[in-house]
Amino acid sequence: MKGQCLCGKVTFEVASERLGIYHCHCSQCRRLTGSAFNAGCFTQADDFKWSSGEAEVTSYIEKSGYHSAFCKHCGSSVPNKSGASYYWIPAGTLDDTSKLEVRAHLFIDSKAEWDIVSSKGTQYKTKPTLEELTTLLHKDNS
């Protein structure tokens, strides 16, 4: 599966055929995206590779530890390493939307009043552990 930022300088490839994704409805993800939620997924670090533009990626880290990586030319969110064994990938950067399935909604308790949450996927008032989330997202992916 391939993905890229809006301007196309940052491109990458993921070995997985299918990916489970989650929507995070927290206030930080709202500010960052300017939208109702941030849609993302995790892939094993071994299954991820940059195709171009890794040097065009810059990042912003909040005092809370909240981390955002983005293309310095177009501002699109791009993948970033999450812990030792995963890459976090913004779902909207992936080309083939037919291979993505919503499995979880995080921070339902702090969602925007105007945000209508889809009925697909498990809803969490806050968030599950990273282990629980990645297990849910990777379940039944071939």
Ligand SMILES: [Zn+2]
């Ligand atoms: Zn770009």
Ligand SMILES: [Zn+2]
């Ligand atoms: Zn969030």
